Amino acid sequence: MSLLSVNNIEVIYNDVILVLKGMSLDVPEGKIVTLLGANGAGKTTTLKAISGLLKAEDGEVTDGNITFMGQEINKRDAEDIVKSGIFQVMEGRRIFKELTVTENLIVGGHTRKDRGNIKRDIDMVFSYFPRLKERFRQVAGYMSGGEQQMLAIGRALMAKPRLMLMDEPSLGLAPLLVKEIFEIIERINKEEKTTILLVEQNANLALRIADYGYIMESGKVMMDGDTTDLLNNPDVKEFYLGLSDVGQKKSYRDVKHYKRRKRWLS
Amino acid sequence: MDFLLQLLISGIVVGSIYALVALGFVLIYKATGVINFAQGEFLTVGAYVCLALVAQLQFPFWLAFLFTLVVAVLMGMLIERVALRPMIGEPIISIIMLTIGLSSVLKGGVMMIWGPNNRAYPQIFSQVPIHVGPVVISQIYLWSVGFAALFLLIFTLFFKFSSAGIAMRATADDQQAALSMGISVKKVFGMAWCIAALVSAVGGILVGNINGVNISLGFFGLKVFPAVILGGLDSIPGAIIGGLIIGMLEAIAAGYIDPLVGGGMKEVIPFMVLVVILMVKPYGFFGTEEIEKV
Structure with missing residues (x-):
């Protein structure tokens, strides 16, 4: 059974603007699934519908449902959804600029019950991103874009989610850095057993690390398949x-x- | 020289109370983006509640003090829940108008219950002054500085090290990102109002013990504006330093300029500073415009 399934959802912003029109997708446990599509196709909206962040923007799931580990989550608040094990790495990194690197990581673990392990997991994040370790006391706003993206992913790791939603982790990064970030995403998937739903513009790289892909056009899925098939x-x-x-x-x-x-x- | 020292000390005392109230003000602004014009009335309510407990119900001061803090926290929670939460998403100007209304309601409420007369706390702290070198300090002053410093320290540590405090700073920084971390933004807002009400109540009790209690105690809260503008609207260390500076300026103006012009300078100086600061450094000493990486 799939870990997450989005069934035929419809999303409306501000009561009038219909963004998703019968969007469906499935994310099986332990896999990387990628969601591709042009700008404005509704990829980010799909992620926000899953993570519950839509409600803060006057968006609403008006039809269909979203289930995570067999439970319907589309009516829950964002904080409950985070607690149940879904964590979204938002587009544009959105790190807390005025907090230090370590404080950012602590906030990432905000919903955790096992507070005693936070220290250990900060070290775990540092082992993935040695560069963050060098800067652990630096105010995050002054770091480079690549380091900020690393911090955003590290912050997600701190929450120990079952499912990580990633919104364009390659945005605005140099090609080499993008490659490094993608390798780390693959490692997180293998080593931490985190299922990943990846939204990307860089279709080539995304299809190479993912197991399954969906392609969206104007609010619904137009094509899906194993990534090897899609690549061909x-x-x-x-x-x-x-x-x-x-x-x-x-x-x-x-x-x-x-x-x-x-x-x-x- | 001794005179100046004496002035500076009384300035620090008043300034530390400004700092405390300013902390609450900055906290609400930082976390929720609201400029709270009712901050001064929080002070009044705190002072009256504690006074009523001590003078009318004969509570020992310590108990009354703690009890007042509880009342203040409840009041903060209630105000946030009933008045502010339904306003989330409304234009900021409406919310600011709401806080002005709130200040009138609180002031009216206090008038209704306790009347408009001046009142004084029974003598709680010993009146024997303490001599430090050439300077004479009354004990109430020492207690005030001590209390203010204690609360400032507690909250500084709270924001730096506790997970709730860090979550509050994170929310102030980026609300939506905080939401995506699973932080309950509503709880953070509630907490900001509770803490603001609490520190103001402490300020109110201290001022009440020094100057007596009357309905215009709320004007003391108005002095917080120059303090926070000087320090930077969204900076907690700025609030503390701004409070101290405004307090000392006031005392110096009272000591040196008032005799020349026949009084009143003490009340004016903070606002003159406010105007100058807004002209030359609109974000204050420590206020952030925004960290922007180019």
Whole structure:
């Protein structure tokens, strides 16, 4: 049985703006699942619907349901959802700028009952991110973007979640750093047995580390499958990986095919 | 020289009380973004409740003091729950107007129960002054500084080391991110109002013991504005330092300028400072504009 399943949800902002129109996905225990799609497709909204952060933005799940470990969670408050084991790493890092690195990590473990282990887990986070250890007393706002992203992931690790929702961890980072972050995401999945739902713009990397992928367009899933299948799918190749034939750069002459070939767009 | 020293000491005493009340003010502003115009009335209520317990119900002072703190916390909780929470998401100006209304309601309530007359605490601290070198300090002053410092220390440690305190600072920093950590933002707001009411009540009791109690004690709370503007609206160390500086300035103005102009400078100086500070350093000494990495 899957750890998380989103069944046919509809999300409305401010009572009028319909963002998700029958969105469904399944996240099996222990896997990495990635959710891809263009800007405005509703990826972040999907994550926020799961983590309960939608309510703080006047958003509402009006139809369908979300179940986590067999229990319906779409009516619960964000803090209950965090307590039940879902933790969202928000887009744009959102570290607490005026707190030190260590304090940020402590806040990450806010909902934990076993306060005695916090110290040990801070060391665990430092073993994943040695660079944070060097800066443990620094005010987080002055760190580089890459370090802030590491801190954001470290903060999530502190909560010991069963399911980690990651919203564009590669945003605004240099390619080498992106690679490093993705390797760490893979390690977290293997070593901490954390299930991961990964939203990304960098489709290539995301499909390479994930087991299963969903592709969203305007509020619902248009395509899904094992990542090996998706990587070989000609449409995915063209629209998400930027290749027309394997290994070949796309010529501007072929651009006119765009409308005709993107057939999952109605 | 002795005169100056004497002035500075009384300035520090009053300033430490300003600092305490300013702490509450800054806390609400930092955590919830609300400028609380009812802060001065929290002071009045604290002073009257403690006085009623001591003078009318004959409680021993220590017990009355603790009991007043409990009342203050309950009052803070109630106000947050009933008046402020339904306003979450409303425009900030409405919320500020609400706190102004709140201040009138509290003032009216105190008038209704205790009347408009001046009252004085029964003598609680020994009146034998203490001589430190050339300076004479009354015991109530020492107690006031001691209490104020104690509470300031407690809360500084609370924000630095306790997990609730760190969670409060995190919420002040980024509310939505705090929500995603599983922090209950509502609880944090409630806690901010409770702490603000508590420190103000302590301030009220101390001022009441020094100057007596009357309905215009709320104006003492108004002096907190220059203090927090000087220190920076969202800085806790700033509130403490701003409070002390304003207290000392006041005392010096009272000692040196008042005799020349025939009085009143003491009341004016803090607000003159306020205007100057707003002109040259609008974020105060320690206020953050925002850490922004370019």
